[in-house]
Amino acid sequence: MKKQKYMTWHSYFMSVALLSSFRSKDNKTQNGACIVDPNNKVIGIGYNGLPAGCDDNDPQYWQDQDDSDLTHSKHTYVVHAEKNAIYNCMLHNMTGAKLYTTQFPCNTCAQAIIQVGIKEVIYLRKKQHDSHLLINQAVDKMFKAAGITTTAYKELDVSDASFIKQLIMLGENEFN
Ligand SMILES: [Zn+2]
Numbered sequence: 001m002k003k004q005k006y007m008t009w010h011s012y013f014m015s016v017a018l019l020s021s022f023r024s025k026d027n028k029t030q031n032g033a034c035i036v037d038p039n040n041k042v043i044g045i046g047y048n049g050l051p052a053g054c055d056d057n058d059p060q061y062w063q064d065q066d067d068s069d070l071t072h073s074k075h076t077y078v079v080h081a082e083k084n085a086i087y088n089c090m091l092h093n094m095t096g097a098k099l100y101t102t103q104f105p106c107n108t109c110a111q112a113i114i115q116v117g118i119k120e121v122i123y124l125r126k127k128q129h130d131s132h133l134l135i136n137q138a139v140d141k142m143f144k145a146a147g148i149t150t151t152a153y154k155e156l157d158v159s160d161a162s163f164i165k166q167l168i169m170l171g172e173n174e175f176n
Contacts, residue, residue, distance in 0.1 A: 122151050124164070
């Protein structure tokens with residue numbers, strides 16, 4: 001007899017994104033992303049981190065207090081999870097794909113998402129403080145123009161959403 005209770009696609013893919021985020025060495029923000037083709041196959045995953053070859057132990061790459069010197073700011077160096085997921089599946093056709101991400105994309109990730117043909121973004125969290133409101137607006141404008149839909153994970157009808165909560169707690173308590 002078929003098992004009656006099993007994980008939904010949405011929870012499955014967001015779990016993959018969340019699990020990937022735990023690999024990030026950024027001590028403030030761990031993000032993950034997972035790209036899924038129209039046949040529900042995972043074609044790319046990624047998390048925020050330094051470009052290949054950059055030494056994770058070099059503190060110059062990780063400073064985030066003062067952006068006046070961009071040579072000492074993580075914002076100059078760290079590759080966002082969404083872009084890493086895209087880079088990790090460059091050989092696949094991403095037309096019509098879905099992207100699951102732990103954080104609503106920033107403007108440059110949004111540009112990349114649009115340019116590779118991704119059509120749907122499902123996100124777990126969205127930064128709401130003042131400094132991000134205008135960026136979020138700009139992203140919404142670009143996504144609307146490109147015909148990309150965005151959905152907050154919590155707005156999806158997922159009966160097994162508690163699993164994601166457990167994963168988040170695991171990430172916060174055990175891996176940090
Ligand atoms: Zn980004």
